Amino acid sequence: MQSENRVFDDFVKFVNGAAGTFAGMAREGEQAVRDRAREFMGGLDFVSREEFDAVKQMAAAARDDADALKKRVDELEAALKAKGGASTPI
Template sequence: MQTQNPFLDEIAKLTTAAMGMAQAASEEAKSAFRAQADRAAAELDLIRREEFEALKAEVAALRGELEALRGQAPNV
């Protein structure tokens, strides 16, 4: 048997609303933190991992090319 209690019904509605507000606040806090972190990274003039790896590969290729050129040069 199920009874309808208006007081408990209102408590359930308030709890559900509070959980929704807490979840929304959590998402807003995450968004604000990401924006602040991105702003700080931009101010520090940092580069992304992909850019670093591409530059690292380019430097390695240039070093190999330099060593090859040194091997071809006549010794003085």
């Protein structure tokens, strides 16, 4: 009876050791995949969120400036036309 328990105990230790080994392998594999993905993404030309937002704000400001300039040109053309001058469309 004692020898059967000893064999069973050894088997349980073996299984626990194997489970720990497999868990460690899974963690290492997951980390390797993450490293590869980070390496792949780093090689592409992605921008950070901060850079994207900054460019987006600059584009909105440029659009506002262009709209203001168009309005000013329209007003000047209307004033020139009211004075009898010729206006040439661009």
